[in-house]
Amino acid sequence: EPEVTQTPSHQVTQMGQEVILRCVPISNHLYFYWYRQILGQKVEFLVSFYNNEISEKSEIFDDQFSVERPDGSNFTLKIRSTKLEDSAMYFCASSDGRGYYNEQFFGPGTRLTVL
Amino acid sequence: GQQLNQSPQSMFIQEGEDVSMNCTSSSIFNTWLWYKQEPGEGPVLLIALYKAGELTSNGRLTAQFGITRKDSFLNISASIPSDVGIYFCAGHDFQGGSEKLVFGKGTKLTVNP
Numbered sequence: 001e002p003e004v005t006q007t008p009s010h011q012v013t014q015m016g017q018e019v020i021l022r023c024v025p026i027s028n029h030l031y032f033y034w035y036r037q038i039l040g041q042k043v044e045f046l047v048s049f050y051n052n053e054i055s056e057k058s059e060i061f062d063d064q065f066s067v068e069r070p071d072g073s074n075f076t077l078k079i080r081s082t083k084l085e086d087s088a089m090y091f092c093a094s095s096d097g098r099g100y101y102n103e104q105f106f107g108p109g110t111r112l113t114v115l
Numbered sequence: 116g117q118q119l120n121q122s123p124q125s126m127f128i129q130e131g132e133d134v135s136m137n138c139t140s141s142s143i144f145n146t147w148l149w150y151k152q153e154p155g156e157g158p159v160l161l162i163a164l165y166k167a168g169e170l171t172s173n174g175r176l177t178a179q180f181g182i183t184r185k186d187s188f189l190n191i192s193a194s195i196p197s198d199v200g201i202y203f204c205a206g207h208d209f210q211g212g213s214e215k216l217v218f219g220k221g222t223k224l225t226v227n228p
Contacts, residue, residue, distance in 0.1 A: 004157070031214070043158065043203065045215035056214050091157045104216060106157030 002026045004107035006092050012113045013082055021077045021110045023092030032075045033093040033104060034067065036060070043091065049075065082114045117142050121204050121219030128194055129227050136202060136222040137188040144206030147180050147187040148216065153200045161202075162189070194226050 005024045013019050025032050034046040047057040049067050066078045075094075079086055089111050093104040121138045128134055138147070146165055150158035162173050164180035164187060171178055177190045191198055204219040 033214070035216075042220040043205075043216075043218040045217070048214045058215070093157075103160055103163070106159070108155065108157050 004092055004094055004105050006090075006107040006110050008110060009108070010111045010113070012115065015084055015114055016081050019079050019082055019112065021079075021090050021092075021112070023075045023077075023094075023107055024073050025075055025092065025094030026096075026105055027073070029094035029096045029105075031055075031095045031097065031104075032067075032069070033095075034077045035091045035093065035106075036088040037091065037109075038088045046077075046090075079112075082112075084114050087112055087114045117144075117206065117208065117217045119204055119206055119217055119219035121222055123222055124220070125223040125225070127225045127227065130194060130196060132194055134191040134194055134198075134224060135188060136224075137186065138204035138219050139186045140206060141185070143184040143208070144217075145184070145209050146207040147178075147184075148205040148207065149176075149178050149187070149189045150203045150205060150218075151200045152203060152221070158203060158205075191224075194224075196226050196228050199224055199226050 007022045032049045035043050036046055037043045045058050047061045047067055048055045064080045068076050089109040091109045092107045095104045119138050119140050148163050149161045151161050152158045161176055162171050162178040167184050168182050169180045175192045180187050201221040201223050203221045205216040207216055
């Protein structure tokens, strides 16, 4: 069964460093998403991406964040200068369409720890 | 902003018992979804609800979409140890033009064998 994969599973970084979280969405999907979940909190939407551009972003997704689809398979989230409060699980999701409802399939997540 | 209030926050039950959890919102959603998250995994969709008043089952799981489109419940019958996890409700407001899912804070379920 096709699935969304994410690497690494755990990333530890120093405050102020740049990190890139990687995702491989399901191969025929066209819509891509990043969500984050601070420990013990709810899952929060960050950004959606379609046709090589951001289609929607939340207030959390400030100038420190960027997304990219560098090739036909990967979808990345970059945090330019990490802060302590960026520590969270980051989930990538993909879907094959939008509209009334197209299921978003989630990856297993990357746990980001900022020291 | 849109918020989902999910209750209870946690539940401790014996194997075989039935479980009920619910979610309410101050705003209307077109679609309600119930996800389960197990340790080290991402959320997995259990049930999707599209129509107000809709009652949908998936095995031992039953969920209903409230008539007002502002609430939903999830029932699990005859719980088993593998039901352990965190259950999230999520809303989707496509007609508002958004693609994002809005999640509740989750209900952590523990099943004692």
